Each structure stands twice: as structure tokens, then as C-alpha cells.
Amino acid sequence: MLKFKLYYDKDVEEDWLKKMCLNGWAFKKFFLGFYTFEKCEPGEYNYQIELLDSWNGEKHDYSAFMEDTEVKVISQWWRWVYLQKMASDGPFEMYTDIESKITQYNKIKNFFKVALVVELICFFMEAMATINTGSYIFAIFTVLLAVICLAILQIVWKCKWKIEQYKHEKDM
Structure with a gap:
């Protein structure tokens, strides 16, 4: 499924992605306001969006680091990175302190x-x-x-x- 939305607020965007997943749609890709979703088990994933300090092309290193923490880099748009983690692994919060x-x-x-x-x-x-x-x-x-x-x-x-x-x- 393809949906178009424009967000300026990462918290609202994260909530929407979580809601879509609760309805059985897993986020797979983002490009210029277009979100791609695939069918999934309702509530299978949790999402976080992170703004990186810079994006210098070290995507592989960042992805490898995230995968070590059981977090998958789903999509990246400029300095914004979309992250996914299995809901069965517990709450997903990038910044806890x-x-x-x-x-x-x-x-x-x-x-x-x-x-x-x-x-x-x-x-x-x-x-x-x-x-x-x-x-x-x-x-x-x-x-x-x-x-x-x-x-x-x-x-x-x-x-x-x-x-x-x-x-x-x-x-x-």
C-alpha cells in the first residue's frame, strides 16, 4: 500500500506509523511524503525516527550498529532515519535518559x-x-x-x- 502524507513533527509521524502497524500495515519505505507499507501482524513492530548530526555516507556502519541492538534501519531521507524494532522485544525508545x-x-x-x-x-x-x-x-x-x-x-x-x-x- 502507498500513502502520501507530509509531516513536520516526528512524534506525530511516529504515532501514525505505530497506528498503521497496529492496523496490520508495516512501514517499509519513505520518499518525499510517500510511505510504502506491507501487510504484517497487527502491532508486530515499533518505530522511531532519528535526526542524525550529519549524513556522511556511512550508512552501512550505522545500520550494522543498529542491527547489533536488534533495530532495523527501514528508510533514510537525508538526515532523517526511520527505525523499526520487533514489538515482541519490548518497548522501543532510542533516547531513554x-x-x-x-x-x-x-x-x-x-x-x-x-x-x-x-x-x-x-x-x-x-x-x-x-x-x-x-x-x-x-x-x-x-x-x-x-x-x-x-x-x-x-x-x-x-x-x-x-x-x-x-x-x-x-x-x-
Whole structure:
């Protein structure tokens, strides 16, 4: 089965992949918003998504390391890696201590901050084109870029909120 979805939030995406598996569909591949699924036993797998620091082509080493921990690299898109583990092996959580969770959400926050800056530059350029030409086409793209900027800003804010929650938990 092939499904198309766009996610900016890894937690929501992970929950959706788990729900699909609970319904008997195992995640097999991702490319540009297209998810490929195969039939499986309901709830057979658990999934995690990780943002790597960089992707320098050492996919084999990373996959081998993960397989040593009984985790399979299902798919990779740029620096995002989709991981799968048998549900029968118990809970699957890549980051179990508070510091590593804070580090991961900082990585995600910084990743999206860069994307936000790029989108804001595009937004202002498009807004200037709209003002200078009065074109409805430019106005439509300006609104579209504003929506994208707000979606990215929401993720940055959510990551910041999660980091603050973890820091508060750590201080208790």
C-alpha cells in the first residue's frame, strides 16, 4: 500500500506509523511524503525516527550498529532515519535518559530553525514581488510561504517546549 502524507513533527509521524502497524500495515519505505507499507501482524513492530548530526555516507556502519541492538534501519531521507524494532522485544525508545532527549530535540529545533530562516527569506522576497507587481499569483505564493513558515515555527516552538519540560523534569 502507498500513502502520501507530509509531516513536520516526528512524534506525530511516529504515532501514525505505530497506528498503521497496529492496523496490520508495516512501514517499509519513505520518499518525499510517500510511505510504502506491507501487510504484517497487527502491532508486530515499533518505530522511531532519528535526526542524525550529519549524513556522511556511512550508512552501512550505522545500520550494522543498529542491527547489533536488534533495530532495523527501514528508510533514510537525508538526515532523517526511520527505525523499526520487533514489538515482541519490548518497548522501543532510542533516547531513554533526559539529557539525550534534550540533545535530540535541540538538534531537531536547530534543523527547523535553519529551514525557518530560509523560508522567511523566500517569504519576504515573494511579498516584495507581490507589492511591486500587484500580481495575484505572487500573492498566492506569499500566503503559501507564510503558512509554511507558521508550520515550521510551530515545530520549533514545540521542540523548545519539550526541552523545557525535560529540563524541568531533570531539576525535580
